[in-house]
Amino acid sequence: MTLALEQLLNGFQFGIMLFLLAAGLTLIFGIMNVINLAHGCLYMIGAYAAALVAARTGSFLLAIPAGLVAAGMAGLIIEFLVIRKLYDRDHLQQVLATFGLILFINEGVTMLFGRTPLFVSIPPALSGSIEIIPGIPYPTYRIAIMVVGLLVAGGLYLLVNKTRIGMLVRAGSTHREMVRALGVDIRLLYTIVFALGALLAGLAGLMAGPLLAVQVGMGEQILILTFVVVVIGGLGSIRGAFYGALIVGLTDTMLRAFLPGFFKTFMNASEADALGAGLSSMGIYLVMALVLLIRPQGLFHAQG
Amino acid sequence: MLKVDETYIAQTKAEPRRRSWWPVAGTIVFILCAAAFPFLAKAIGDPSLVGLVTRIAIYAIAAASLNLILGYGGLVSFGHAAYFGVGGYVVGILYNHYISGDPFWGFIPGTNQLLITIPAAIIISGLFALVLGALSLRTSGVPFIMITLAFAQMLYFLFVSLKAYGGDDGLIVRRRNVLFDLPMADDTTFYYVTIGIAVLYFIVFAKLVRSQFGIVLGGIRQNERRMAAIGISTYQYKLVAFVIAGMGAGLAGALMANYSKFVSPDMLHWTKSGDLMIMIIIGGTGTLLGPVLGAAALIGLETYLTSWTEHWKFFLGPILILIVLFSSGGLTSVFSGWSRKRE
Numbered sequence: 001m002t003l004a005l006e007q008l009l010n011g012f013q014f015g016i017m018l019f020l021l022a023a024g025l026t027l028i029f030g031i032m033n034v035i036n037l038a039h040g041c042l043y044m045i046g047a048y049a050a051a052l053v054a055a056r057t058g059s060f061l062l063a064i065p066a067g068l069v070a071a072g073m074a075g076l077i078i079e080f081l082v083i084r085k086l087y088d089r090d091h092l093q094q095v096l097a098t099f100g101l102i103l104f105i106n107e108g109v110t111m112l113f114g115r116t117p118l119f120v121s122i123p124p125a126l127s128g129s130i131e132i133i134p135g136i137p138y139p140t141y142r143i144a145i146m147v148v149g150l151l152v153a154g155g156l157y158l159l160v161n162k163t164r165i166g167m168l169v170r171a172g173s174t175h176r177e178m179v180r181a182l183g184v185d186i187r188l189l190y191t192i193v194f195a196l197g198a199l200l201a202g203l204a205g206l207m208a209g210p211l212l213a214v215q216v217g218m219g220e221q222i223l224i225l226t227f228v229v230v231v232i233g234g235l236g237s238i239r240g241a242f243y244g245a246l247i248v249g250l251t252d253t254m255l256r257a258f259l260p261g262f263f264k265t266f267m268n269a270s271e272a273d274a275l276g277a278g279l280s281s282m283g284i285y286l287v288m289a290l291v292l293l294i295r296p297q298g299l300f301h302a303q304g
Numbered sequence: 305m306l307k308v309d310e311t312y313i314a315q316t317k318a319e320p321r322r323r324s325w326w327p328v329a330g331t332i333v334f335i336l337c338a339a340a341f342p343f344l345a346k347a348i349g350d351p352s353l354v355g356l357v358t359r360i361a362i363y364a365i366a367a368a369s370l371n372l373i374l375g376y377g378g379l380v381s382f383g384h385a386a387y388f389g390v391g392g393y394v395v396g397i398l399y400n401h402y403i404s405g406d407p408f409w410g411f412i413p414g415t416n417q418l419l420i421t422i423p424a425a426i427i428i429s430g431l432f433a434l435v436l437g438a439l440s441l442r443t444s445g446v447p448f449i450m451i452t453l454a455f456a457q458m459l460y461f462l463f464v465s466l467k468a469y470g471g472d473d474g475l476i477v478r479r480r481n482v483l484f485d486l487p488m489a490d491d492t493t494f495y496y497v498t499i500g501i502a503v504l505y506f507i508v509f510a511k512l513v514r515s516q517f518g519i520v521l522g523g524i525r526q527n528e529r530r531m532a533a534i535g536i537s538t539y540q541y542k543l544v545a546f547v548i549a550g551m552g553a554g555l556a557g558a559l560m561a562n563y564s565k566f567v568s569p570d571m572l573h574w575t576k577s578g579d580l581m582i583m584i585i586i587g588g589t590g591t592l593l594g595p596v597l598g599a600a601a602l603i604g605l606e607t608y609l610t611s612w613t614e615h616w617k618f619f620l621g622p623i624l625i626l627i628v629l630f631s632s633g634g635l636t637s638v639f640s641g642w643s644r645k646r647e
Contacts, residue, residue, distance in 0.1 A: 037447045085629055091446055094379045096585050099578045104621030111615050114441070146357070224457045226451035235447055265422040270467075278465025285458035289439050296442040 002136050002165035007257040008250070009132075015090060015249025016149030020242035022229040023156060024197025025201060030173035030236030031193050034083060037098040039201055039226070040219025041105040042078075046071035046202025048109060051118045051214045060123035063204060072195055079194040089192070102220065110216050117213035120174020130190055136228060145207050152203065170207045171235050225252070228284050232291045234298025243299060248284050252282060255280035313633025314329070327510075329502070338499045351491075356607060358495045358598045361502045362559045367583040367595035368509055369600040374581070375590035376513055377545050378525030380449050383436070383456025387550040389430050391425035391557025391573030392464060396475035396567035398424065403478075416480035418488075418497075418562070425558035427582075430461070433550025434543070441643050443544050453574055475567025481562055492621045498559055505555065512548070512593055521545055522590075544559045582624060 049070030051288050054063040082101060086094045093293025121127075122141045129137040160166040168189055172179045180186050195268050205219075212218065260276030267275075291299065345353040370384040398421050399408060401414025408414060415421060436455045442449055446538055469475050480488040487493050523531045523539050532538050561567045570576070579602065587598025605623075608615030 029446060035449060072624050082625055089628075090451060092374070092589070093583070093628045095382065095449060096382060096578075097625045099581070100621040100624030100628070102621070103617040103624070107615050108619035109623065111618065167435060224454055228454050231443075231447050231450050231598070240410075274465055274467045274471075278462055281461040281465065282458050285454060286647070288451070288454060291637070292439050296447075298447070 003257070005076070005133075006138065007138060007253055009138055009142065009146075010257075011250035011253030012246065013146050013249070014253055015148075015246040016146055016153075017204050017208060018175070018222070018226060018229050018249055019153060019174040019242050019245035020149060020200045021226045021235065021240055023153075024200040025226055026230050026233070026236055026238065026241045027169070028197045029194055031169055031176075031231075032083075032087055032190050033176075035094050035098070036083065036088055036104065036197075037095060038078060038101040040223030041102055041203035041220075042075055042198045042219070043208075043222060044109065044214075044299045045181030045218070046205030047103070047209045047214045047218065048113065048118070048205075050206035051120045051209050052113075054120050054209070055118070063120075063209075065210075068199055068202050071205065072199045075195050075198020075201075076191070079191055082206045083194060084187075084190075094104040106216050106219075115216065118209075118216035119213060120209040122210040130223075141210060148207065152200070156238060165189075165192065178225065178278075181246075225284065228288050230298075232288055232298060234300040240298055240300030247287065251287055252280070252284050255283040259283075274287035274302050306384070327640055331507075338503075339496075340440070342495060346553035354491055354495050356603065358491070358498050358559075358563055360596075360645060361498050362556050362600040362602050363580070363583065363603060363645050364596040365502055365505050365559070366553050366556035367528045367580050367587070367599050368506065368521065369556065369594075370580045371548045371584050371589065371591075371595050372509070372513070372521075372552070373542075373545050375588075375594070376525065377521045377542060379441075379444075379542060379546070380581075381452040381456075381546070381549070382449050382574070382581070383440075384549070384553055385574065385576035386436070386456035386459045386572050387429040387433055387553035388557040388560070388576065388580075389463065389567070389569070391427045391554030392561035392567040392571045393469070393557075394425040394554070395421045395481065395558045395561035396477055397469055399477045399481070400469065400475055404606060416479070416481050417458070418483040421481050421499075423560050424504065425554045427554075429554025429557065430547050430551040433547045437543050437546035437550070441539060441546065455592060456572060456577060460569050460574070461571060463569045465483070470568070472569065474566060477565045478568065480565060491560050494563065494615055498563070501555070505552065506596075509552075517541070517544070524591075537587070545632065573607070576616060586627060 012230075021039065021043060024042075025036065028034055028036055028039070046067040049065040050067030053066035054060055057063075078101060082097055086097055089097075122139075126141040126144050129139050131141060132138050132143075160169055168179060168184055171184070172184075172189060177185070179189075204222075208218075208222075225248060229244040231244075232247060233242070233244025236244060256277070259280045260273045263272035265278045334375070340349075341357060341541060342354050345351050345601065366384070366388050369387075370381065372381040373381055398414045399416055402413075402416045402591065403414070405414075436452070437586070440451045440455065443451060463469070464472055480494060482488065483497060486497065489644065509562030513521075520531065520541055524536075524541060528538050533542075557571060581604050583598030584595055586601050587596065606616060609619055613619075
């Protein structure tokens with residue numbers, strides 16, 4: 001029971017991390033109609049910058065702005081040099097060009113920092129655990145991630161639904177030409193949205209640092225999961241990204257935690273572990289297949 | 305199932321087909337060059353070129369098979385390496401059971417006969433493509449790209465977790481499959497076998513894209529709604545194309561498993577799908593010979609850059625971006641007339 005609750009929270013926390021990435025990805029697609037495979041690179045850049053600053057200064061407080069600034073700047077540079085020229089191209093060209101970006105960035109990071117993963121320690125202030133229910137301690141750091149993630153989700157909700165920029169973003173995602181006709185500097189809007197997506201990816205990256213090994217390729221691993229989130233939630237929908245992320249995060253974590261144990265009840269341990277691990281990594285794809293069968297447009301398709 | 309409005313076909317075929325001599329002549333010249341190549345390589349003192357060209361031919365088959373859906377059908381499938389890997393694993397797993405002697409699932413005996421493993425690889429890859437394609441094709445556009453990529457990664461993780469077949473480390477195929485009494489261990493013999501299969505494949509491929517099926521597929525790429533409006537069930541056409549493409553990749557994968565005597569989950573990795581797309585874009589989408597040129601260009605570039613630096617991807621990435629930003633026709637536009645350009 002304790003384990004189940006703990007895994008439930010882990011799944012929730014993982015889902016929130018996925019949301020930070022999916023929100024950026026889905027915004028960039030919804031507004032600019034660009035598929036950006038290099039989104040995972042921004043997550044990796046945020047993680048690396050934070051890990052390096054934390055290692056040099058020993059301060060996680062300094063690592064936070066470092067991760068955000070690095071990812072944001074990288075986002076702006078990428079937008080200016082490559083993405084900007086892809087707005088009117090077909091999806092194949094966007095896929096190829098952003099795939100080229102991945103090769104370049106990943107290999108560049110490998111050349112600079114090598115292939116050995118970096119490890120970041122959890123900041124001392126958050127290293128303990130809190131008893132959420134008497135008798136059930138849960139790591140403070142993971143709770144902090146959930147709080148930050150939920151605050152960002154709330155902030156994003158307010159930004160998109162209550163502000164002028166949000167209004168333009170919403171209008172831009174469905175009626176692009178109309179927004180342009182109203183005299184809005186659409187280029188600036190695109191740049192802002194792209195930078196915002198980069199910041200969210202960087203935030204996810206810097207928070208993931210202490211939980212995972214910071215290494216080249218970490219971005220692509222989570223990018224594929226983010227795609228599943230976006231497909232399940234419905235392309236272009238922030239709300240869809242939120243629920244999709246929670247579904248994927250919970251499904252993935254719960255299957256990984258309990259499937260091998262379930263198989264062990266009727267087969268030998270090592271086979272059960274292997275089969276359980278294999279099937280649980282396929283679990284979210286089965287969920288995706290199921291959603292596709294019922295609603296090919298995703299659960300919360302933005303354009304009706 | 306494949307009912308087609310006759311006027312559309314009639315219109316498409318209305319322009320009289322030029323009976324030109326070059327496809328036949330070109331094929332003959334190519335076969336002569338390909339036959340002479342190993343002797344040439346030996347003459348210039350670099351026999352390793354034979355292996356390089358074998359690899360190019362194998363990737364050309366894989367890239368061409370993707371080009372059927374991507375270039376001719378307009379479906380950006382980003383998970384094509386999955387079928388390449390499945391084809392490779394069919395060879396690897398059958399060989400594994402042939403050596404150990406105990407049958408797969410208790411009743412399918414293993415084998416090392418090329419005439420059995422290759423059709424098996426083609427069929428199994430086709431079945432995988434049928435299931436994943438049927439699901440993926442319920443969407444289009446960007447979700448389709450994401451879903452094909454995600455399903456391919458799913459298969460990647462499946463093979464990583466199959467500890468019985470090597471998991472992460474992959475499977476070694478100690479000896480190449482047997483074809484009659486040919487000395488398959490000899491790289492030159494295997495080169496001739498591969499080139500022979502590739503030539504057959506491209507002849508069939510050329511017939512396919514010029515057939516009624518290929519014409520309808522092109523129509524779907526240009527305007528799916530119009531095709532649907534004249535009574536064509538576009539979903540079925542796209543699915544059949546998806547399955548044929550998967551079968552082609554399975555063939556290439558089976559050859560690759562034989563060539564490198566090794567299969568691993570890396571064959572299914574999504575970057576491999578990216579490589580196949582790069583080959584098509586470099587060579588020219590929707591063309592017959594584009595993937596061949598693209599495969600030669602990418603494998604050649606890779607071989608050249610790796611001899612120079614291990615961080616060759618650092619240079620390949622920007623090259624790729626520049627190609628996308630500043631060209632649209634690919635290499636085949638340079639050789640216009642060598643192949644049928646997309647309209």
